[in-house]
Amino acid sequence: MPTPDSTAAGADAPAVFPGPVALLGDAHLHDNDPEVGAFVHFLDTLPADIRVLGILGDLFAAWIGRRDLTRPQHVEVLAALRRLRSRGCRILYVEGNHDLFLSRLYDGDPFDRLDDVAIDCELAGRRVHLAHGDLVNSRDRQYLAWRALCKNRLFFTTFNLLPAGLRQRLVDRVEDSLDRTNLEFRESFPDVECEKYARARIRAGVAILVFGHFHQELRFDYREGDRTGSVFVLPAWRAGHRYLRIAPGSEPVFVSS
Numbered sequence: 001m002p003t004p005d006s007t008a009a010g011a012d013a014p015a016v017f018p019g020p021v022a023l024l025g026d027a028h029l030h031d032n033d034p035e036v037g038a039f040v041h042f043l044d045t046l047p048a049d050i051r052v053l054g055i056l057g058d059l060f061a062a063w064i065g066r067r068d069l070t071r072p073q074h075v076e077v078l079a080a081l082r083r084l085r086s087r088g089c090r091i092l093y094v095e096g097n098h099d100l101f102l103s104r105l106y107d108g109d110p111f112d113r114l115d116d117v118a119i120d121c122e123l124a125g126r127r128v129h130l131a132h133g134d135l136v137n138s139r140d141r142q143y144l145a146w147r148a149l150c151k152n153r154l155f156f157t158t159f160n161l162l163p164a165g166l167r168q169r170l171v172d173r174v175e176d177s178l179d180r181t182n183l184e185f186r187e188s189f190p191d192v193e194c195e196k197y198a199r200a201r202i203r204a205g206v207a208i209l210v211f212g213h214f215h216q217e218l219r220f221d222y223r224e225g226d227r228t229g230s231v232f233v234l235p236a237w238r239a240g241h242r243y244l245r246i247a248p249g250s251e252p253v254f255v256s257s
Contacts, residue, residue, distance in 0.1 A: 019051025025212025057096020133211030
C-alpha cells in the first residue's frame with residue numbers, strides 16, 4: 001500500500017508527497033450520469049507523471065459511508081481509483097458537503113489520506129492546505145449549523161437505525177435539497193472571508209491553499225509579512241473536466257483533461 005514519504009522531522013511535520021499533483025473537485029456524479037464514464041476515462045488516462053491525485057469533495061451527488069447505500073456509480077469510480085492507485089499514484093480526499101462519514105469505509109482503500117475537514121501536507125515541494133471550501137464563509141450560519149448537525153456522530157448513529165429504504169429516500173431528498181437551498185451564499189464568492197481564512201494559514205507557513213465548493217476557477221495572491229501565499233479555487237470538474245496541476249519548480253496551472 002502506498003504511503004506518504006516522511007522526510008520532515010517531528011511528529012507534527014506534514015506528510016510529504018513528491019512529484020506532480022492533480023487536484024480537482026465537485027464532479028457531483030449521480031445515477032445514470034454520462035459524466036461517470038468520462039470521469040473513469042479521466043482516471044484511467046491521467047498523465048503518467050502525476051504522482052498524487054487530490055479530490056476536494058463532492059465526487060458524487062451524495063456519498064454516505066454505508067455499504068448498503070452504495071450505488072453503481074460509486075462501484076465504477078472506486079474501481080477506477082483503485083486501478084490508478086495500483087500504478088503508484090497516491091490519492092487524497094477531503095469530504096465535501098455532499099459526503100458523510102467516508103473514513104469508516106475508504107480511509108486506506110482507495111484513499112491514502114482522507115479527512116472530513118482539510119489535509120495539510122507538502123505537495124511538489126510546497127506546503128499546501130487542501131479543503132473543500134465549505135468552511136471558508138463564516139457568515140453562512142445556516143449552512144454551518146446544518147454541517148455541524150449532519151457531520152455529528154450522534155446524527156449518523158440515529159441515521160443508521162432507520163430502515164434501509166427510508167435511509168435511501170432521506171439521502172435522495174437531501175441530495176435534491178442541497179442543490180436548491182441557501183443560494184444567497186453560493187452564487188457569489190466570499191472574498192473577505194477567503195482572505196481572512198487564507199492569511200491565518202499563510203502566517204503559519206502555508207504557500208498554497210486549494211478549495212473546491214464554489215464551482216469557479218479563481219486565483220488570489222496574498223502577502224502576509226515576509227510570506228506570500230496563493231489561493232486556488234477549483235472549477236466544478238463536471239463543468240469542463242479541468243483540474244489544477246502543481247509540479248515541482250513551476251507555477252500551479254489549471255489544465256483540461
